[in-house]
Amino acid sequence: MKVWVKFVCKDLTGGLANGEYSVPDGATVLDVIRAAEKSCGVTLPPDRDKAFQYILNDKAAQGYTPVPDGAKLYVLHARLGG
Amino acid sequence: MNGYTGKLLFVNLTDKTCEVRELTEDLAKNFVGGPSLGARILYDEMPPNTDALAPESLLGIISGPTNGTGPLMGGRYTVVSKSPVTGGWNDANSGGNFGPILRKSGYDAVFFKGVSETPVYLFIDNGEVSFRDASHLWGKTTIETEIAIRAELDDPKVGIALIGPAGERLSNMAAIMNDTHRAAGRGGTGAVMGSKRLKALVCRGDIKIEVRDKAEIVALNKETVEWEKGPVAEVVKIFSAWGTGSLYEDSTISGDAGIKNWGGSAKDLTDEQKEILTSASMDKMYRKKKFACNACPVGCGAIYEIKDGPWKLEETGRPEYETSSNFGSMLLNGDPQSVNYCNFLCNEYGYDVISFGSTLAWAMECYNTGLFTLEEMGGIDLKWGDRDAIVAMSEAICRASTEMGRVLGGATVAAARHYNRGFEFLVNASGIEIPQHDARRAPGLARTYQYDPTPGRHVKGGLGFTDHGAEPPEQKYSFKDTGRRDLDAVIDLEITNCAGFCQLSDFGLPPGIKLRFLNALTDFNYSEEDGVNLGLRLFTMRHAFNLREGMRRGDFKISDRIVGKPPLKEGPLENITIDNEQLADNFYTELGWDLETALPPKEFLEKVGGLDFVLRDLYGA
Numbered sequence: 001m002k003v004w005v006k007f008v009c010k011d012l013t014g015g016l017a018n019g020e021y022s023v024p025d026g027a028t029v030l031d032v033i034r035a036a037e038k039s040c041g042v043t044l045p046p047d048r049d050k051a052f053q054y055i056l057n058d059k060a061a062q063g064y065t066p067v068p069d070g071a072k073l074y075v076l077h078a079r080l081g082g
Numbered sequence: 083m084n085g086y087t088g089k090l091l092f093v094n095l096t097d098k099t100c101e102v103r104e105l106t107e108d109l110a111k112n113f114v115g116g117p118s119l120g121a122r123i124l125y126d127e128m129p130p131n132t133d134a135l136a137p138e139s140l141l142g143i144i145s146g147p148t149n150g151t152g153p154l155m156g157g158r159y160t161v162v163s164k165s166p167v168t169g170g171w172n173d174a175n176s177g178g179n180f181g182p183i184l185r186k187s188g189y190d191a192v193f194f195k196g197v198s199e200t201p202v203y204l205f206i207d208n209g210e211v212s213f214r215d216a217s218h219l220w221g222k223t224t225i226e227t228e229i230a231i232r233a234e235l236d237d238p239k240v241g242i243a244l245i246g247p248a249g250e251r252l253s254n255m256a257a258i259m260n261d262t263h264r265a266a267g268r269g270g271t272g273a274v275m276g277s278k279r280l281k282a283l284v285c286r287g288d289i290k291i292e293v294r295d296k297a298e299i300v301a302l303n304k305e306t307v308e309w310e311k312g313p314v315a316e317v318v319k320i321f322s323a324w325g326t327g328s329l330y331e332d333s334t335i336s337g338d339a340g341i342k343n344w345g346g347s348a349k350d351l352t353d354e355q356k357e358i359l360t361s362a363s364m365d366k367m368y369r370k371k372k373f374a375c376n377a378c379p380v381g382c383g384a385i386y387e388i389k390d391g392p393w394k395l396e397e398t399g400r401p402e403y404e405t406s407s408n409f410g411s412m413l414l415n416g417d418p419q420s421v422n423y424c425n426f427l428c429n430e431y432g433y434d435v436i437s438f439g440s441t442l443a444w445a446m447e448c449y450n451t452g453l454f455t456l457e458e459m460g461g462i463d464l465k466w467g468d469r470d471a472i473v474a475m476s477e478a479i480c481r482a483s484t485e486m487g488r489v490l491g492g493a494t495v496a497a498a499r500h501y502n503r504g505f506e507f508l509v510n511a512s513g514i515e516i517p518q519h520d521a522r523r524a525p526g527l528a529r530t531y532q533y534d535p536t537p538g539r540h541v542k543g544g545l546g547f548t549d550h551g552a553e554p555p556e557q558k559y560s561f562k563d564t565g566r567r568d569l570d571a572v573i574d575l576e577i578t579n580c581a582g583f584c585q586l587s588d589f590g591l592p593p594g595i596k597l598r599f600l601n602a603l604t605d606f607n608y609s610e611e612d613g614v615n616l617g618l619r620l621f622t623m624r625h626a627f628n629l630r631e632g633m634r635r636g637d638f639k640i641s642d643r644i645v646g647k648p649p650l651k652e653g654p655l656e657n658i659t660i661d662n663e664q665l666a667d668n669f670y671t672e673l674g675w676d677l678e679t680a681l682p683p684k685e686f687l688e689k690v691g692g693l694d695f696v697l698r699d700l701y702g703a
């Protein structure tokens with residue numbers, strides 16, 4: 001299935017590209033990030049996902065949240081403020 | 083006394099007299115500086131239930147011991163008074179260079195009472211005080227005034243804290259400004275200054291403040307620099323490059339930012355609108371140079387130049403996150419030029435951007451739901467997202483050029499009362515508009531906004547908008563077990579604010595270093611346990627001012643909308659309702675305070691110490 005992703009926290013994602021990624025049925029939000037890493041040839045530091053928060057189809061999601069086909073995922077900085 | 087000038091200046095503007103008093107060791111040790119030192123002084127010096135704008139009302143401009151003494155991120159000063167908006171305690175702080183200059187001029191704090199017959203400014207020159215006529219400056223904008231005073235004193239470097247026309251008009255959203263675009267903005271500070279016909283406090287000096295251990299301060303600064311290269315390097319990098327506005331897009335997508343006067347959701351804005359107002363996007367178009375407050379290695383500010391378009395600006399401070407959100411998402415506006423221009427107008431006229439943008443949002447909702455006619459709007463068709471109308475109404479407010487502009491200049495609550503309309507669209511805490519972090523996303527903010535002694539602030543302690551908002555829903559919406567974490571955060575931020583550190587020191591300084599800085603500056607040798615009691619005392623001191631005014635728990639209100647009553651129907655905050663009273667119960671239970679009244683018991687006051695006068699007033703002891 002396909003998931004559209006925008007990496008809003010670009011400074012934390014080492015050049016992961018916005019766009020559509022293919023993931024298997026039953027994939028989670030974190031699986032989508034891994035798919036993006038693979039596709040872009042980027043390896044994020046371990047625990048990097050702790051610096052992320054996710055909005056999936058306009059709802060707050062966690063790394064373990066399953067992703068439906070055609071979903072829209074935003075990867076944001078976990079730390080907000082100012 | 084190490085760490086302080088040891089002098090407080092009391093100014094009576096009615097008879098133009100000054101009195102220098104000693105800052106005693108007890109006062110400094112127990113209340114440090116900034117807001118709580120201010121609350122301690124006003125508790126004694128200001129009769130209970132004084133009107134905030136009455137001659138007997140006091141305005142304090144107060145440094146912290148870190149100002150001008152070397153600690154990194156320690157450049158913030160505080161303005162204190164009773165708030166004409168909430169009717170209770172008020173403090174607001176600001177960065178730039180003013181705090182350190184105030185101290186070098188010879189005083190830790192200046193307190194004003196009385197009313198000058200004609201406009202004046204106070205000039206402190208290496209301890210010498212003079213009253214200067216400001217009649218020719220009355221009516222001038224902050225920028226015009228700064229230029230005029232610097233020319234008059236033939237000194238481009240004097241520190242100036244001043245009001246613009248907003249303060250002169252006693253607007254509830256009038257700020258005290260310094261360094262052209264820094265603001266101690268909230269709670270009507272500028273109105274209190276305006277009520278005294280005090281246009282500015284101007285300082286200059288090179289008085290040296292002794293510290294206990296200079297080498298230790300250097301070592302702690304080195305530790306800070308290493309820390310900023312280590313675990314927090316990426317956060318520092320973001321704030322250093324793009325400032326608080328770097329996270330605007332994240333905030334609008336996640337539900338952190340207010341959208342459509344807190345009634346909308348991320349769906350109301352396009353992806354382009356969310357992205358264009360981040361400072362990374364705006365920097366590409368407008369950035370001229372960087373700006374940092376005194377002694378700050380993060381340097382989260384920048385100066386913009388807007389060369390093209392309808393609102394050209396030669397130099398203007400980069401909008402902070404609060405500004406972009408208040409003039410952006412709150413109004414469904416995705417136009418960076420208008421946001422920059424409105425930011426400039428607020429700085430120039432001396433308005434608090436948070437209350438100003440929120441007031442526009444309130445007026446927009448009223449107008450777009452038919453509560454106001456086009457004629458009442460002064461012909462300004464204030465449709466959601468209409469950048470020209472947003473600018474036109476902002477100008478009308480700043481210039482007080484239309485009836486609606488004049489009324490909106492009093493902020494939302496006064497405007498609703500004036501027209502007897504739109505009460506259902508008010509979003510505030512005890513009357514003051516809410517900053518741009520949604521309590522429905524980070525529920526702990528509901529406790530802070532409603533029950534901090536200075537209500538409606540995101541710069542007060544508690545479970546704030548940082549990591550708490552990103553917690554899993556089952557955790558953050560359980561409203562359980564929040565008391566300890568909430569109180570720990572309060573204790574830490576009380577010390578931050580009173581010492582004069584910037585709030586971004588939550589990541590910019592290593593954990594636990596603030597007390598060590600205080601120990602290097604002063605002779606107080608606070609232990610860790612002292613630090614806990616200190617934080618509790620500082621918080622209780624501000625609260626005690628409100629208690630003395632007769633305020634109890636039930637007097638602190640928050641608007642239903644910001645706690646999801648009723649909940650939003652779509653977006654990341656869909657169906658979220660916050661149990662704000664449970665959060666407050668958790669907090670007061672942790673403190674051991676009375677849940678119904680928020681009165682601290684005798685035992686608490688005795689244990690924390692240094693609050694004998696509160697004990698006496700509450701319990702006759």
Ligand code: SF4
Pocket residue numbers: 155157177178373374375376378379380381382383584585586
């Ligand atoms: S982080 Fe920003 S606001 Fe804070 S002291 Fe530094 S420059 Fe000023």
